[in-house]
Amino acid sequence: MASIRKEIVIESSAEDVWEVIGDFAAGPSRMAPGFVLDTQVEADCRTVTFADGTVVRERRVGVDHDTRRIVYAVVDGTVRPDHDNASMQVVADGERRCRLAWIRDVLPDELAAPMTEAMAHGLEVIKRTLDATHDPQRGSRV
Template identity: 80%
Template sequence: MASISNEIRIESSAGEVWKVIGDFATGPSRMAPGFVVDTRAEADCRVVTFADGTVVRERRVSVDHDTRRIVYAVVGGSVHPEHDNAAMQVVADGERRCRLVWTRDVLPDALAAPMAEAMANGLEVIKQTFDGT
């Protein structure tokens, strides 16, 4: 199983960033506008539509407000991995700065490179969204 881990530094407080990242129902559209064009909640899942036309159905695994960590699994959509589980965690780094750590475990291993590239692109949009807010 391939494991991908990316981290960015954001020039906003951990609390402000977590308000968006920790919102399972609407977080993707709010954290990465333009990269994500729609997020729709359905029971314990959300359907996320990306600008490139990719649609994924993600099941909420856990949302831990104390550690500012959200975990979800891709369970359907236009991408069909054997396994795709991800976690995002917001870590305070001072009063007005934080780090966003995004990890993902995926099968088959061949999906790791395109997923890593998509995550890196998404993180750049997320950083632009939050920096200075």
């Protein structure tokens, strides 16, 4: 099984970033507008539509507000790996900075390269979006 780990620094508080990342229902659309076109929720699953045409159905595995960690698994979609489980965790790095770690385990291994590329692109969009959520002049979310 391929395990992919990506991490970025976001210039915003861990609380502000977690408020978006931890939102299972709308988080993907909020954190990566343009990269994600739509997110629809039904019970413990969400259907995420990406700009490249990929559509996936993800099941919520867990949301831990204390550790700021969300875990989900892809259960259906246009790309159907044998296994696809992911977590995102927000870790404070000062008052107005945090790190976002995204870990994804996938089978078959051949999917690792395209998923690594997609995750890297997604993280660029997430960083651009969430860096902008904090206005240092005002000390609060925009």
